Amino acid sequence: MRLAIVWTIVRKELTETLRDRRTIMMMIALPVLLYPLLMMGFTKLQVSQREATASRASRVAVWGSVPSGLLAVLSDEGRILVDGAAAPPEAVRAGLASGALQRPALADAGTPAPADTERRAVPAPRTAEPENPAMLAARAIVAERRVDAVLVLWPDLLPALAQGRAGRVSVYFDSVREDSIEAQGRLVERLRGYRADLVRQRERDRGLSEGFSLGLDVRSTNLAPEQRRSGQILGLFLPFLLITMSLLGGFYPAIDLTAGEKERGTMQTLLCAPLRSIEIIIGKFVAVWIISLIAAMANIVSLGTTMARILPGDQIHVAPSTLAVAFVMLLPLTFFMTAVFLALATFAKDFKDGQNFLTPVYMVLALPAAVTMLRGIELNAWTAFVPVVNIALLIKALLVGEAAADLIFLTLVSSTAWAVLALVLAARVFAREQVLLGGRDSLRSLLGFERQPGAEPTPAFAFTTFAFGLVVVFYGSLLLQGAGTVTTLLVTGYGFFLLPTVLLVAAYGFSPRRTLSLRRPPVGGLIAAVLIGCSAWAVAAGVLIRLLPPPESLVKALEQLLLLDGKPASLWVVWLVIGVTPAICEEAFFRGLILSGLRRLGPWPAIIICGLLFGLAHSSIYRLLPTFFIGVLLTWLVWRTGSIWTSIVAHTLNNGIAATLVYNKALAAMVGAGSEQFLGWKPTAVAMLVLAAGIVVLMRTRPVVPD
Amino acid sequence: MAPTLVAQHLTKRFGPVAAVGGVSLTVDSGEVVGLLGPNGAGKTTTLRMLAGILTPDAGRVEIAGLDIHEAPLEAKRRLGFLSGDTQLYQRLSTREVLRYFGRLYSMSDPAIASRTGQLIDELDMGAFASRPCGTLSSGQKQRANIARAFLHEPDLLILDEPTVALDVVSGQFIVESIRRQRAAGRAVLFSTHIMSEAEYLCDRILLLHDGRIIDQGTLDDLLARSGCRNLTDAFLRLVGPAAPTARAVSR
Numbered sequence: 001m002r003l004a005i006v007w008t009i010v011r012k013e014l015t016e017t018l019r020d021r022r023t024i025m026m027m028i029a030l031p032v033l034l035y036p037l038l039m040m041g042f043t044k045l046q047v048s049q050r051e052a053t054a055s056r057a058s059r060v061a062v063w064g065s066v067p068s069g070l071l072a073v074l075s076d077e078g079r080i081l082v083d084g085a086a087a088p089p090e091a092v093r094a095g096l097a098s099g100a101l102q103r104p105a106l107a108d109a110g111t112p113a114p115a116d117t118e119r120r121a122v123p124a125p126r127t128a129e130p131e132n133p134a135m136l137a138a139r140a141i142v143a144e145r146r147v148d149a150v151l152v153l154w155p156d157l158l159p160a161l162a163q164g165r166a167g168r169v170s171v172y173f174d175s176v177r178e179d180s181i182e183a184q185g186r187l188v189e190r191l192r193g194y195r196a197d198l199v200r201q202r203e204r205d206r207g208l209s210e211g212f213s214l215g216l217d218v219r220s221t222n223l224a225p226e227q228r229r230s231g232q233i234l235g236l237f238l239p240f241l242l243i244t245m246s247l248l249g250g251f252y253p254a255i256d257l258t259a260g261e262k263e264r265g266t267m268q269t270l271l272c273a274p275l276r277s278i279e280i281i282i283g284k285f286v287a288v289w290i291i292s293l294i295a296a297m298a299n300i301v302s303l304g305t306t307m308a309r310i311l312p313g314d315q316i317h318v319a320p321s322t323l324a325v326a327f328v329m330l331l332p333l334t335f336f337m338t339a340v341f342l343a344l345a346t347f348a349k350d351f352k353d354g355q356n357f358l359t360p361v362y363m364v365l366a367l368p369a370a371v372t373m374l375r376g377i378e379l380n381a382w383t384a385f386v387p388v389v390n391i392a393l394l395i396k397a398l399l400v401g402e403a404a405a406d407l408i409f410l411t412l413v414s415s416t417a418w419a420v421l422a423l424v425l426a427a428r429v430f431a432r433e434q435v436l437l438g439g440r441d442s443l444r445s446l447l448g449f450e451r452q453p454g455a456e457p458t459p460a461f462a463f464t465t466f467a468f469g470l471v472v473v474f475y476g477s478l479l480l481q482g483a484g485t486v487t488t489l490l491v492t493g494y495g496f497f498l499l500p501t502v503l504l505v506a507a508y509g510f511s512p513r514r515t516l517s518l519r520r521p522p523v524g525g526l527i528a529a530v531l532i533g534c535s536a537w538a539v540a541a542g543v544l545i546r547l548l549p550p551p552e553s554l555v556k557a558l559e560q561l562l563l564l565d566g567k568p569a570s571l572w573v574v575w576l577v578i579g580v581t582p583a584i585c586e587e588a589f590f591r592g593l594i595l596s597g598l599r600r601l602g603p604w605p606a607i608i609i610c611g612l613l614f615g616l617a618h619s620s621i622y623r624l625l626p627t628f629f630i631g632v633l634l635t636w637l638v639w640r641t642g643s644i645w646t647s648i649v650a651h652t653l654n655n656g657i658a659a660t661l662v663y664n665k666a667l668a669a670m671v672g673a674g675s676e677q678f679l680g681w682k683p684t685a686v687a688m689l690v691l692a693a694g695i696v697v698l699m700r701t702r703p704v705v706p707d
Numbered sequence: 708m709a710p711t712l713v714a715q716h717l718t719k720r721f722g723p724v725a726a727v728g729g730v731s732l733t734v735d736s737g738e739v740v741g742l743l744g745p746n747g748a749g750k751t752t753t754l755r756m757l758a759g760i761l762t763p764d765a766g767r768v769e770i771a772g773l774d775i776h777e778a779p780l781e782a783k784r785r786l787g788f789l790s791g792d793t794q795l796y797q798r799l800s801t802r803e804v805l806r807y808f809g810r811l812y813s814m815s816d817p818a819i820a821s822r823t824g825q826l827i828d829e830l831d832m833g834a835f836a837s838r839p840c841g842t843l844s845s846g847q848k849q850r851a852n853i854a855r856a857f858l859h860e861p862d863l864l865i866l867d868e869p870t871v872a873l874d875v876v877s878g879q880f881i882v883e884s885i886r887r888q889r890a891a892g893r894a895v896l897f898s899t900h901i902m903s904e905a906e907y908l909c910d911r912i913l914l915l916h917d918g919r920i921i922d923q924g925t926l927d928d929l930l931a932r933s934g935c936r937n938l939t940d941a942f943l944r945l946v947g948p949a950a951p952t953a954r955a956v957s958r
Binding site: 004005008009016020264268270275 | 755758760762784790792793798807855
């Protein structure tokens with residue numbers, strides 16, 4: 001791939017796209033106008049309505065015999081206006097006066113209504129009270145908007161007050177009308193005051209101390225700081241808005257640059273130019289990605305400005321750093337979607353066809369971002385693997401201020417894996433001349449499952465395989481939820497690492513011996529493997545862990561895992577499950593299949609990248625450095641000796657010794673790996689010497705030239 | 708000297724349909740060869756395979772001695788391709804299109820600039836070279852397209868119905884520039900439905916029918932063999948409704 005050519009294509013595509021008014025609309029104008037209009041309009045409306053409601057006195061009808069002083073209490077602050085003219089229908093008036101009309105019991109008699117019904121923020125469902133003449137009359141008068149609410153004083157109120165019992169009153173209101181809710185709130189508040197006076201009077205009359213009837217004075221206080229509260233509100237809709245809008249920015253350019261070019265017949269001029277198809281697709285990809293990013297940036301800036309400058313008061317506060325992090329999160333997301341868009345739009349024969357292809361895909365991929373509006377769905381190890389949803393949840397978690405470093409890491413790793421898969425798909429589609437010229441092609445040839453004799457894995461194959469492996473392991477482990485640790489480890493190892501490795505080698509017709517380095521190890525290589533296998537863990541535990549100490553919970557979880565759920569198992573079972581199995585399966589996958597693809601990058605890039613992928617696969621930022629370190633050593637072993645058996649030996653020893661030390665505390669104390677968080681300096685120094693010896697032996701071992 | 712374009716036994720199937728079955732041809736430098744055939748004869752597929760846009764199922768293509776599938780970039784650099792249905796980038800001007808393709812063909816910026824100036828003069832594009840291509844007339848577009856195909860001074864020009872949908876004046880413009888390319892020693896292979904163009908331009912004519920070359924030679928050869936007075940009659944006799952099938956002819 002020639003970068004100068006790619007850059008030429010990127011610049012041309014950007015120039016052309018930016019001259020398209022439709023793109024500019026979607027990318028810049030829409031977000032710049034949308035947020036201020038949406039938020040300002042919405043909040044202004046809300047605020048002005050609230051103000052209007054608050055400033056107006058509530059009109060209330062009071063039906064029934066009024067106890068002394070109640071009317072004065074109700075209209076005390078002038079916020080309630082008792083409308084004497086809003087009289088009940090004659091039947092209701094007569095019923096209330098004669099006592100023929102009583103408050104009916106609640107329909108759901110099974111569960112007693114709470115004593116304090118009037119304090120409940122959400123009124124009991126309407127069905128709770130059976131229909132009765134007073135209710136029907138109240139509904140009619142509220143619906144006609146003659147009053148905002150009706151207060152019914154039931155016939156037994158006056159006698160009950162006189163006899164020291166609880167009198168019955170009802171407030172009828174319409175929860176859909178803002179004015180009615182306000183009237184209900186005011187009525188309830190004033191009635192509460194009236195009741196408090198009444199209780200105080202009764203306590204005094206009977207010589208009881210004040211507060212006797214209250215019993216408990218309860219106060220609840222919201223602990224969430226302002227930042228988190230506003231974050232929560234934002235977290236509900238902001239991720240969804242940001243994601244759908246950013247993706248929209250790349251939607252039209254993706255179609256225009258692929259299906260559009262086919263339609264206009266410019267595609268074949270590109271195809272007969274001296275270009276590789278990978279250069280064309282990468283150029284187009286980068287251009288669309290940049291446009292998506294500009295759209296994302298425009299959205300974030302517009303949103304931030306709206307919040308900071310335009311919203312009245314400090315209703316919602318969001319830190320600029322949060323927005324910056326949200327933008328970073330949009331990088332892998334837009335990367336992924338751009339690649340998916342391009343791959344699919346390439347299939348379309350013209351612009352309209354492209355829109356038909358992409359609209360459902362856009363819906364299916366972007367709408368799940370709405371999960372942020374559901375309570376209870378949070379970012380965890382599972383959701384972190386679901387594309388788009390993971391980023392939406394992560395942005396939400398960031399806004400609320402509770403994103404764990406490990407989950408951010410996991411989300412970025414999985415998003416990148418998805419993005420790579422999507423880009424590989426796009427590149428594959430683009431390499432099909434049939435598709436580019438408007439024809440169709442078989443899925444089989446598209447996925448590249450066509451055996452070619454003498455084929456060798458490529459770096460692109462290695463990265464795809466890695467991303468594919470991550471996804472397989474994720475969905476596989478979903479299936480294994482609930483299974484025991486031993487089952488999980490064995491199935492993951494043999495089923496998700498070894499089996500796909502064997503299948504891929506067979507499907508592509510790669511040479512097993514060359515691809516998996518199945519050669520007899522040199523003696524020096526074996527000695528080096530033993531030395532490195534015995535010492536590498538100790539260097540990791542004594543030095544690397546100190547750089548980024550893992551949280552206690554992770555250490556405990558890992559120990560639990562090494563002990564196979566803490567169940568007492570024989571030591572040989574532990575070695576088999578923790579030592580040998582991962583050694584064989586993970587080595588076949590990483591040092592076999594993936595390394596063979598990376599080989600043509602040269603020794604050090606291949607060793608570093610293979611080690612890094614191995615580290616990333618451990619899906620924890622705290623384990624990244626130690627596993628990267630060990631991964632590099634294992635890869636180096638295979639590179640030098642040409643035999644995968646060396647890394648299998650080292651990997652087995654490494655895992656087995658670590659498990660043994662957790663298993664046998666006495667032994668652990670003997671080597672100085674006791675209860676402290678880090679391995680002591682003395683054993684670490686010894687381990688470094690052993691490791692150095694292993695490396696020296698390895699350097700002296702004759703490297704094997706791959707045959 | 709070896710021919711500029713050599714194609715041997717080109718074959719291409721689209722699913723069950725054999726579009727091209729074993730086409731071999733050569734074009735020398737300074738020679739204009741016409742590819743004639745009815746609709747669906749396989750002209751476009753053949754030209755696309757020659758230009759490296761389509762990979763043949765069998766057979767090989769060499770441009771200036773370079774195998775287009777072994778050294779695709781070097782071979783394509785010596786090739787200029789133009790088809791009648793090719794559009795230009797609507798929102799770029801002719802100058803911008805030329806600069807873009809110049810860079811894709813790895814030309815230096817000064818070389819692009821001088822060559823662009825030369826082509827603008829030669830094809831009389833000064834009036835519209837800075838306007839977005841979307842605003843140009845068909846004739847102007849096709850001139851700009853020719854400039855794009857000729858920009859990097861290729862040894863071989865492959866033109867697929869370059870004059871389709873053009874009026875007589877614009878068509879003549881193209882025909883004259885093809886003659887100029889021949890005079891400059893380039894090899895030209897072009898397909899057309901306009902018999903007078905082929906009569907006027909071609910040093911040699913290939914007749915394609917059902918994916919096979921059923922006859923070839925100079926205009927005089929073809930006329931003599933068919934006993935017709937003009938190419939249209941000869942064409943109708945060979946590939947018209949009453950014509951024997953390609954299979955029968957090749958036997």
